[in-house]
Amino acid sequence: MATANMTNSTLRLVFNEGVDAISGKEVFKTKSFSNVKTVATADQLYAISILLEPLQQRSLFKIERNDSSELRQA
Amino acid sequence: MAKKLELKFENQDGKVVTYTLDNPVEPVDAIAVQTAMDEIITQNAFTSSGGDLVAKKSARIVERNVLDIELV
Secondary structure (H helix, E strand, C coil), X not given: CEEEEEEEEEEEEEEEEEECCCCCCEEEEEEEXXXXXXXXXXXXXXXXXXXXXXXXXXXXXXXXXXEEEEEEEC | CCEEEXXXXXXXXXXXXXXXXXXXXXXXXXXXXXXXXXXXXXXXXXXXXXXXEEEEEEEEEEXXXXXXXXCC
């Protein structure tokens, strides 16, 4: 058996930047918050994200969480 | 030019931790900014090298102006 131990967690807000005039593809901008506690819950991060969104002009496309874990032999 | 909203917090070590957001809404909604900052502290989901965030320090909009100088 191996165990996974979360070592690092990052919150990423993906904003809609509009459509690229040449390629016609949607453009996204991301804002990362590192230093998220590994014990933080999805509820906590969601609650923060929805309050941060109205402080800036872009519309929030999605909220991502990026966790890194270290695997070890148990 | 590029404007940024800076949210400054104090951590357990008494150091300032800054979070920035691009393209802030203007005029700024002071209540919404404070609500978001309070929520960050209440949820206590972020940390820093100097411990948890414990207090709001300040919030401001920063504008950066760049003037290119032509070199001959």
